[in-house]
Amino acid sequence: MSVTPNPRRGYLLGLLAYSVWGMFPLYFKTLDGTPADEVIVHRVLWSALFSLGLLLIWRHKGWWQELYEHPKRFMVLAASGTLIASNWLIYVWAVHYDRMVEASLGYYINPLVNVLLAMLFLGERLRRLQWVAIGLAAIGVGLQVWSLGKVPWISLALACSFGFYGLIRKQAPVAALPGLAVETWMLVPVALAWLWINPQAASMQSEFLGSTQMFWLAAAGPVTLLPLLCFNEAAKNLPYASLAFLQYITPTVLLLLAVLVFNEPFAASSFIFFGFIWAALALYSWDALRVLKQGRKALPEK
Numbered sequence: 078m079s080v081t082p083n084p085r086r087g088y089l090l091g092l093l094a095y096s097v098w099g100m101f102p103l104y105f106k107t108l109d110g111t112p113a114d115e116v117i118v119h120r121v122l123w124s125a126l127f128s129l130g131l132l133l134i135w136r137h138k139g140w141w142q143e144l145y146e147h148p149k150r151f152m153v154l155a156a157s158g159t160l161i162a163s164n165w166l167i168y169v170w171a172v173h174y175d176r177m178v179e180a181s182l183g184y185y186i187n188p189l190v191n192v193l194l195a196m197l198f199l200g201e202r203l204r205r206l207q208w209v210a211i212g213l214a215a216i217g218v219g220l221q222v223w224s225l226g227k228v229p230w231i232s233l234a235l236a237c238s239f240g241f242y243g244l245i246r247k248q249a250p251v252a253a254l255p256g257l258a259v260e261t262w263m264l265v266p267v268a269l270a271w272l273w274i275n276p277q278a279a280s281m282q283s284e285f286l287g288s289t290q291m292f293w294l295a296a297a298g299p300v301t302l303l304p305l306l307c308f309n310e311a312a313k314n315l316p317y318a319s320l321a322f323l324q325y326i327t328p329t330v331l332l333l334l335a336v337l338v339f340n341e342p343f344a345a346s347s348f349i350f351f352g353f354i355w356a357a358l359a360l361y362s363w364d365a366l367r368v369l370k371q372g373r374k375a376l377p378e379k
Contacts (some may be wrong), residue, residue: 087314088365091323094307099330102339104300105172107293113170114271120165120297121261121268127298128258131306140255151259153249158260160242161305162267167234176231177335178343183235184328185354186218190240191321198244201316204368210322210361217353224346246309247317253309257302319365325358 108116144150171180192211195201203211222229249256312320332351335341 082314084315084319087311087320088323090307091311091315091320092326094304094311095323095326096330097304097307099327100334101168101300102172102177102331102334104293104296105169106339108290109173111290111294113166113173115275116169116294116297117162117166118268118271119294120301121162121264123295123298124301125258125261125265125298127302128254128261131254131302132258135254137252137255140252144251144255144259147250150249150251151263153245154251154256154259155263157242157245157249157256158263160238160245161260162264164235164238164242165301167231167238171231171235175339175341177331177339178341179229179231180235181328181331181335182218182221182225182229183232184239184324184331185214185221185351186232186236187240188321188324189215189218190236191243191317191324194240194244195317195321199247199317204364206364207361210357210364213353213357213360214325217350217357220353221347221350224344224350243308243312243320244317247312253306253313256309257305261302322358322361322365325354329355329358 105116111119168180171177189211192203196203222232246256251259311323332343336343
């Protein structure tokens, strides 16, 4: 049964998801002493448990039967789970090794990747002002990449992995919460295999059971799943190109934290590059609000 998209709901959930993701370094910096791969293992295990708890609270009738009757959907969720786990690993590694500015560039590139994917795979088309916004953003991203003087592999890997993840989840005929639960549980065997291969890490976990560190690692479950749940719901209610532009919230918050809180270097010339991107975001947002208002006026009075 198809559900009529609700753009207002989509924008609100998208804003919430991207704002929370922008503040993720405040959480991951509390785990500085824990290797990135170990953090990802905990994200998988605690996310799996948390998603199971959410499913018990918010029942989705018939979701397992529907998946069982369409086994190809498991393959789709396995692919999306692999993409999001790769994105997690790269992001946590970047935060741990003070590469947050490069990570923020990745999430500035990501909306351009998403718009390209929307046109290639979903047949979406842009309005004139949206094309102007895309052009401004592309100039800003291009200048920033050029200023680095090297291929920003962290940025490109983050942008492409999350771009294709969102594309798969938008097209997957699976509700947001059950889909997230299946994704994370499919990654559990990989996480357990990692613990088996690294017995020292497993023994260290038992040493600080009940400690503050274990609390922060266990918090990876809700910290990971709640914004992803909002994102997947937003993806069902918005055109993918529009959802893409909301993502500029994440790297903007991330960049501000990197420079103002964590004192990472930021060249004065970068304000010019990011000025193009912020202008693009403002223009795209204004156009989206204009279209939403016109849509409300067009609705018949009851």
